[in-house]
Amino acid sequence: MRTVAVVLAGGVGQRMGAATPKQLIEVGGRPILALSIEAFDRHPDVDEVLVVMAAGHLPTAAAIAEPFGKASRVIEGGDTRTASTAAALRALADHPGDTRVLFHDAARPFVDRATIDRVLAALETEAAVAVGVPSSDTIVEVAGGVVAAMPPRETLLRFQTPQGFRLDTVRKAYELALADPGLRATDDCGIVHRYLPDVPVRVVAGSERNLKVTHPLDIVIAEHLATENPPEA
Ligand code: CTP
Numbered sequence: 001m002r003t004v005a006v007v008l009a010g011g012v013g014q015r016m017g018a019a020t021p022k023q024l025i026e027v028g029g030r031p032i033l034a035l036s037i038e039a040f041d042r043h044p045d046v047d048e049v050l051v052v053m054a055a056g057h058l059p060t061a062a063a064i065a066e067p068f069g070k071a072s073r074v075i076e077g078g079d080t081r082t083a084s085t086a087a088a089l090r091a092l093a094d095h096p097g098d099t100r101v102l103f104h105d106a107a108r109p110f111v112d113r114a115t116i117d118r119v120l121a122a123l124e125t126e127a128a129v130a131v132g133v134p135s136s137d138t139i140v141e142v143a144g145g146v147v148a149a150m151p152p153r154e155t156l157l158r159f160q161t162p163q164g165f166r167l168d169t170v171r172k173a174y175e176l177a178l179a180d181p182g183l184r185a186t187d188d189c190g191i192v193h194r195y196l197p198d199v200p201v202r203v204v205a206g207s208e209r210n211l212k213v214t215h216p217l218d219i220v221i222a223e224h225l226a227t228e229n230p231p232e233a
């Protein structure tokens, strides 16, 4: 059974507001995208890394992916994360349905081996696996500027990536989602949960280090993590 990691780098990083997409920013002297690819390239159970890049940056992504033996393909993404995932699924059309596929945000360069291990272990028996961490802040639902609901904090998790699937399951969910004119952008587990409600989405523990570089402050944190506490060689 093959395992493919899809590194989603098709975004432009609007909230970061930098001159280039945030996954091209260097932390600890290396582009964020290189660190994200490397986490999967060095994992012994990953056979292939597929990089999905924003249009206009394909040659840069190809140059970053080139040194990694498993990252032989770089493809163009779409306007939304959902469209970028769909592009990856089209690129994997020739893979058998029991392939395990991991979708990872390129903007999370500090995903650790243990998190990937937990996702792959859960995929032995499950068809959809998410990574979640507890929130230290209280999370509330707001409507019209006032609190509408306060779910107990213990029941709420923040999702990270990678999210893992059997390829046939995520394929089917996307087929249904893309045919739905009311499709709202959500993450891949959200699409399985919504369009294949009978498929349980198993949640395994993530890590606080696995932050998604989103705002300028995150670059300060990422630089610190990359230089003070680099991932094991
Ligand atoms: N992504 C993608 N294709 C898109 C949009 C996002 O592959 N059309 C990827 C991003 O490159 C990122 C991950 O999905 O690695 C998570 O998205 P996000 O953090 O929102 O990144 P951006 O969309 O680039 O940032 P912003 O929303 O601030 O513009």
Ligand code: MG
Pocket: 011
């Ligand atoms: Mg985005």
